[in-house]
Each structure stands twice: as structure tokens, then as C-alpha cells.
Amino acid sequence: MKVAVFSCKPYDKRTLESACAESDHLELHFFESRLSSETVSLAKDYDAVSCFVNDDLSRGVIDQLAMYGIRAIALRCAGYNNVDLYCAKAHNIPVFHVPDYSPTSVAEHAVALIMALNRKTHRAYHRVKEGNFALEGLMGFNLEGKTVGCIGTGRIGAAFARIMNGFGCRVLCYDLNPDENLEAQGAEYVDLETLYNRSDIISLHCPLNASTHHLINQTSLAKMKDGVMIINTSRGALVNAQQAIDALYSGKIGYLGLDVYEQEGKLFFEDMSDHIIYDSVFQLLLTFPNVVVTGHQGYFTDIALEHIANTTCANLEQLQQSKDHKFVRELTASA
Numbered sequence: 001m002k003v004a005v006f007s008c009k010p011y012d013k014r015t016l017e018s019a020c021a022e023s024d025h026l027e028l029h030f031f032e033s034r035l036s037s038e039t040v041s042l043a044k045d046y047d048a049v050s051c052f053v054n055d056d057l058s059r060g061v062i063d064q065l066a067m068y069g070i071r072a073i074a075l076r077c078a079g080y081n082n083v084d085l086y087c088a089k090a091h092n093i094p095v096f097h098v099p100d101y102s103p104t105s106v107a108e109h110a111v112a113l114i115m116a117l118n119r120k121t122h123r124a125y126h127r128v129k130e131g132n133f134a135l136e137g138l139m140g141f142n143l144e145g146k147t148v149g150c151i152g153t154g155r156i157g158a159a160f161a162r163i164m165n166g167f168g169c170r171v172l173c174y175d176l177n178p179d180e181n182l183e184a185q186g187a188e189y190v191d192l193e194t195l196y197n198r199s200d201i202i203s204l205h206c207p208l209n210a211s212t213h214h215l216i217n218q219t220s221l222a223k224m225k226d227g228v229m230i231i232n233t234s235r236g237a238l239v240n241a242q243q244a245i246d247a248l249y250s251g252k253i254g255y256l257g258l259d260v261y262e263q264e265g266k267l268f269f270e271d272m273s274d275h276i277i278y279d280s281v282f283q284l285l286l287t288f289p290n291v292v293v294t295g296h297q298g299y300f301t302d303i304a305l306e307h308i309a310n311t312t313c314a315n316l317e318q319l320q321q322s323k324d325h326k327f328v329r330e331l332t333a334s335a
Helices: 008-017 059-067 085-090 103-117 120-130 154-168 180-184 194-196 218-222 239-249 280-285 303-320
Strands: 002-007 027-030 048-051 070-077 149-153 170-174 203-204 228-232 253-258 291-293
Touching: 002 008, 008 027, 008 303, 048 303, 059 085, 070 303, 103 120, 103 154, 103 203, 103 228, 103 253, 103 291, 149 154, 149 194, 154 170, 154 180, 170 194, 218 239, 239 253, 239 280
Parallel strands: 002 027, 002 048, 048 070, 149 170, 149 203, 203 228, 228 253, 253 291
Antiparallel strands: none
16 A cells, blocks of 8 residues: 655654554655645555645545545544545545544643743743843742643543642543543533633643634633633644733733644744744744743654554554455544
8 A cells, every 4th residue: 555644754754664664565655745735646646645733634635635546544643623524434535543642742741831831941941041040030839729720631631630630739620521530530520611710720632623613712711810821732723812812911811831823734843943934923922921832742752653653554554454444543524
């Protein structure tokens, strides 16, 4: 099976080649380009495509993939909000993902953002390099005893909730499907309004869909404590960036940690240091001293990359060997 691997960085190539080293069925070809309507022609003459979080798998692209005879779409990520599942199903193109690569990697990154913002590590680092050892302006707060709201308690959210429980925080959770194990460990499930009202820190760990798009907006922010800390390591469009900026100006948001951004597609995973970034909202976010932005690196650990590569190759192997093209990780339009 010939597989076109899009959005492939050197570290992806290394781990995928290692994972598929003993396979007699998979022939991987690597493209650094993102999959889009402009690059979809690269998939011609291949049997499957492997894609990442910012690849475009909308209707037009999938229609074109179907014309090329693509048999499967292998996502190297957990989320699939960038895929038109209905279109893929109509073309009988199975889509699979990597639902469980290392939940703790993203959860730990969310905690790293909390700690950096709270103890102002990003500012202290630059002060010390300049020989400035003054502490004025660097005061933080004790996490123990704070109320932390966790929106979404799937694998990553549950891992985050357990970590914050270990800090001695009161953990409030919201999810349509409560986790009894988390409740047994002391987490409390509440409705969203209660979570907004009571939380000192709110961390987002939910998928992006019609009901969660711009979940953090002017209306939801008005229900939160003044000076609330917002952390997003899930999907950028969960946060209305412009309204978050307004809340930063007013003091409603006291701290903002983002590992994802709604318009990250043309920025993240690339070296833009020699380019002008034509995104005034993003540029404005970077000017706030109480904002920390990282470039979608929450998943980026050795264990996670290895698991992503192994699962991706295993799913492609299973597809190759399956007569009916049905396999464990397949998604459907109702997923």
C-alpha cells in the first residue's frame, strides 16, 4: 500500500519509518506540505493518505481524494473536526484516528502553562538573563485550595483532573458522560454555569463541534470570576480570541494560556521567525504579559510520537489485510 504522508516533519518521518520498518505492506512517501485543495494532487497514484490536525479534509478535498481512488484517511491525531465525515462515508473512504496516544502529555502541558502563568516563569527567565533579580511583579499564588474547572473529562481531561487533585485543588468537572472513577477520586461534576461561577482556573479538554465552537466568549466569560485563568490545549476555536482579548483588557481574564489558536493553520509547526505574521489578533495576544502561547506542542513527547506512529502504521496494516475495510479505529458520520 502506497501512503502519502502530509504535514510531515523530520520527527514524524523518523518515528513513522521506525514503526513501519518491519512492514512488507506499507510504502510511505513523505510530504511536508499540508493537505489542501492546492496540494491534493500530490495524493494521486497513492492508496491512502495520512494527515495531521491542520490538514484540510473538507468536502472538496475528499471528493478529489475519492477521484484518485484513495482507500483510507489515516489521521495522526485524536481530533477529527477537520474531516467531513459524511463526505468520507458517502465515498466509502474509512477514516481512523489515534484516540489514545498519551493523554498525560497534553494534560501535563496544560499544567505547565498554569505553573508558568502563575509563577510568571516566562518573565523571570528573561529578567535573570538580563541580570535583573528583582522579584517585584512576579508574585504568584498557591494552587492548593484553588478551584479548578475541567471542561471535558475524556482521557486527557481525566488525566488533567487527577494531576490537579494531586496539587490539593478542588476539581469541578463538566462532561455529558461523567467519569465515576474521577468522582471516586474527589472530582465533582457540575453544570457549566456552576463551573464558570466557582472556578479560579478553567482548562478546556473537550472536542470542537457545533456546540463547543467559541465556548469561551463574552457571555460565558461574564459568568466567571474576575481574574480567572483560562487554559486551552484542545482546539483553538473553543476560544473566541477577540473576545478573550477584550476580557484581558477589562481584567476578567487574569491569565491566558494557549497551546492552540483558531487561525493557527498557517502559523504553527512552521518557523515564522523571518516572516511578518499577518494576524493582528494573534500579534496582539503576544503583547500581554499575562498570556503564554505555545505552538501546539502539548502532545509533543517521545512516548506520544512513538504511539502515534505505531497506531497509524498498525491501522494501515489492518486495512491492507482486511477484505471488508473495517477496523478498530474507523470513524463514522455519527462519531
